[in-house]
Amino acid sequence: MAAAEEDVRHGGSTPLRRRGPALEQAILQAAADELRESGYAGMTMDKVARRASTNKNTIYRRWPHRAALGVAAYRHLAEAQISVPDTGTLRGDALALLGQANATWSSPQGALLRDLLAAVGDDPRLLGLLREQADGSAMDAAWLTLLSRAVARGEAPPEAVHPRVASLPIALLRGEYTLRGAPSAPDTVLAEIVDEVFLPLVRGRAPSH
Amino acid sequence: MAAAEEDVRHGGSTPLRRRGPALEQAILQAAADELRESGYAGMTMDKVARRASTNKNTIYRRWPHRAALGVAAYRHLAEAQISVPDTGTLRGDALALLGQANATWSSPQGALLRDLLAAVGDDPRLLGLLREQADGSAMDAAWLTLLSRAVARGEAPPEAVHPRVASLPIALLRGEYTLRGAPSAPDTVLAEIVDEVFLPLVRGRAPSH
DNA sequence: CATTTAAGGTACTCAACGTACCCTAAATGG
DNA sequence: CCATTTAGGGTACGTTGAGTACCTTAAATG
Numbered sequence: 122m123a124a125a126e127e128d129v130r131h132g133g134s135t136p137l138r139r140r141g142p143a144l145e146q147a148i149l150q151a152a153a154d155e156l157r158e159s160g161y162a163g164m165t166m167d168k169v170a171r172r173a174s175t176n177k178n179t180i181y182r183r184w185p186h187r188a189a190l191g192v193a194a195y196r197h198l199a200e201a202q203i204s205v206p207d208t209g210t211l212r213g214d215a216l217a218l219l220g221q222a223n224a225t226w227s228s229p230q231g232a233l234l235r236d237l238l239a240a241v242g243d244d245p246r247l248l249g250l251l252r253e254q255a256d257g258s259a260m261d262a263a264w265l266t267l268l269s270r271a272v273a274r275g276e277a278p279p280e281a282v283h284p285r286v287a288s289l290p291i292a293l294l295r296g297e298y299t300l301r302g303a304p305s306a307p308d309t310v311l312a313e314i315v316d317e318v319f320l321p322l323v324r325g326r327a328p329s330h
Numbered sequence: 331m332a333a334a335e336e337d338v339r340h341g342g343s344t345p346l347r348r349r350g351p352a353l354e355q356a357i358l359q360a361a362a363d364e365l366r367e368s369g370y371a372g373m374t375m376d377k378v379a380r381r382a383s384t385n386k387n388t389i390y391r392r393w394p395h396r397a398a399l400g401v402a403a404y405r406h407l408a409e410a411q412i413s414v415p416d417t418g419t420l421r422g423d424a425l426a427l428l429g430q431a432n433a434t435w436s437s438p439q440g441a442l443l444r445d446l447l448a449a450v451g452d453d454p455r456l457l458g459l460l461r462e463q464a465d466g467s468a469m470d471a472a473w474l475t476l477l478s479r480a481v482a483r484g485e486a487p488p489e490a491v492h493p494r495v496a497s498l499p500i501a502l503l504r505g506e507y508t509l510r511g512a513p514s515a516p517d518t519v520l521a522e523i524v525d526e527v528f529l530p531l532v533r534g535r536a537p538s539h
Numbered sequence: 540c541a542t543t544t545a546a547g548g549t550a551c552t553c554a555a556c557g558t559a560c561c562c563t564a565a566a567t568g569g
Numbered sequence: 570c571c572a573t574t575t576a577g578g579g580t581a582c583g584t585t586g587a588g589t590a591c592c593t594t595a596a597a598t599g
Binding site: 137138140165166167177178181186187 | 585587589590596
């Protein structure tokens, strides 16, 4: 079961030795597969090299260390997908978006992301690359969109469109994770965040009534 | 500067070879020192052993692996100190407590805590030990205390005393960290969290106006 | 076709975790 | 007070995995 199933290119005029982008993609694919199967801890450079039918040397020519490859492979694996829900009510939208975040974080992919965040430590370049995925500006923008729509419908006062308000539900969800020790919260908790905090705050920010 | 300053017990009848609790404390102290000086990554078992004038064997008889020793040493180092502020106003209390949390997280000790949280991965026993320090129930209890006092003063409606409300400022502060990429927020951000979110929410939760 | 560039192969260094083994000081208890 | 058990000390391993050195060889380039 070594690494023979991918070497099916001995027949034609296809080059026997890959180069440049083709090789790079193969390495990223191999690394992403390792990430999925064995997690970041199990993604050793030797295994990636064997799986991509190449050698560590070639990998280190492209990425300076394992963490960098891990982050690159994660991005190759993720290709983030955030769809802004549109249910017609602020409450419905909020629940949907919060549920989406919850699902992502509690998925194996969320576990990967956490491992990688731990692994990059404080390298700002890698940190930035990771944050821009998954957690970053896309999510905040989505919440601001929800709020703007609610304002347009007359469901919320204009003052509610505020970055601090937008980041609140996700922040509370993550707080819930550290509280529970597991990156997953039941729907009742999501509803509580929306009904007990998010919506009251949106309304409480109405001009001094 | 190896490890000679602690070996000042050759004169009397004190035993030449430490045992049990004495030895255990010495190991924890050495490990805690390593944590302070070199961080968790730099706390190698060999260095701890040398610093405690003992050997790895003895350490592994007490802790099953490095992460466990790290957590134990952190606890030995921390001995958590949360003091509930009492400034006379809810706003003042909230700012003080939030500032306290911010200071802790941005201190070297906070960096340690983050490293350890990453290192224990998903071991529930160690995770529990860490969480009960620093971040855990003590902090939430402090916030509930603040809220109760505010209610007693007539500053807030009774509905405001709610665990989800209590956990909010800390959650937002941590959200700010991931946003900024560094575990430290300026006072203006703390004030914004309190004035733009926390206090409006506390008021917005008044019985259906 | 000659030369340069980059991939392949392999062996190696180094650090660090965790373990095995044997020796010896300290406690225990008859 | 001595014999036995217990636990610490010393040291040398086994193992894994990151990152490097160095040479060989295929592919691109002109």
